[in-house]
Amino acid sequence: MTSATSTAAKSAARTTHGAAGATARLVRTELTLIRRDPLTLTFVFVFPVVTMLIIGGSFGTTPTPGFDNVDPSHWYVASYLTVIIAATGLITVPVHLASYRERGVLRRFAAAGFPRWSFALAELVVGLFPIAVGSAILLAVAAPVYGVPHLHQPGRVLAAFALGSVAFIAIGVLLGSLLPSARAAQATGLILFFPSFLIGSGGPPPNVMGSAIRAVSGYLPLTRVTDAVRDPWLGIGSATTSLIVVALLAAFAAVAAIRRTAL
Template sequence: MSSSTSAALRLVRAEFRLAPRDPMTLTFVLVFPIVCMLIIGGAFGTTPDRAFNNTNPSQWYVASYFTVVIAATGLVMLPVHLASYRERGVLRRFAAAGFPRWSFALAELAVGLVTIALAGVLLLVVAAPVYGVPPVHALGRVLAGLVLGSIAFVSLGVLLGTLLPSARSAQAVGLLLFVPSFLLGAGGPPPKVMGSVVKHVGDVLPLTWVTRTIREPWLGIGTPTASLLLVAALAVVATALAARRSAL
């Protein structure tokens, strides 16, 4: 194993040890989607409804809230984590220690993707005995949307964290972006009951694209190829910008 690869792996391990030391944002990622899924899923019941494309509303929200985990990680957890590093001069110390330029972006990508995976599994474990986990109708498409959406939002999180000057500002901006994305793009009312203006706003939100690429093939109510292409493009652009901004 080369010295640069070994150094990068050390940085990845260090990031996994440091991530749990920010319990507030980690709790937000792990707990908030589950609590909201339980409340909103229970409010709409389990009887198939036209507003939910004739599917079980509670299972609609189980599929939808998987993307809330992605948004919480990318828009709140990672920006706060990285901005706090900038405040404390941690990035300068990493650079001075001789870590490869690409290693920090790799470490944050790994932390973000593993966090999403763990939080997503936890959400399904809680949902299973309460509402049941809806059967996956098109596994390949769901996995494609999940992977590309996760990469896109993790990269957006890294980019935000390198642009914002402090953890407090990162938290404020992250929540400002997260709340409308959450309400209009995944966790709020179904699009069919939204007003036309609100629905048009929701249609241009990246989280809406990600939610469609996961929820529709999961529930068997559509094959949103256009949304998947948009998510793929976002993942490529955001990853390139994040890698450039986070180079040590």
């Protein structure tokens, strides 16, 4: 009995080690492919930085009521980190995944014996990598130009940033798993991204928007993520409601994405 138990334990350990190794190879391959994607380089690494420099300098550096009495340039530095999250989740991830489905790559992964959960994990890493790099680039560029605003509540900011990243990556996985082609994913992602960007994060502050636009903005996931990151960062407020909404969105979207992409 002891010998049989030991043999079974060794077999399970080999299976676990093999699954972990296969998943690690998949993650490395995915990271290599995403670095070669010009769409990622443009929408995640370039677009937010250039737009932040232009918009951030348009309103000066004097705190005004329209920006909750904080430096407008700091308002946009904090806001544009979530633009990177949205660009990754709505454009990069869906196009990447839809192109795989279009070419039958997912079927090959399944036939090769990758663990069912491996692809979902790989897509999470693939999404988090450009978000982390893009955010570092944006802050490095902003620092000598506008300065990086002081973190008033770093714990809440990091929690909101992490949960928002998971939520949008999961949304991107869902889009990529539902849309029939990479071209369809790109078109849909752009249609979703630009309105969200303009009224949910990177456009004018809510205080100067019309009431109808402000009402629509309140229902956008990107608005909630932006509020949950920016408000505690700049000391405007805790944004507890937005943080809870983002956490729930991340949980539901992640579960749905894992189910859709199980090999």
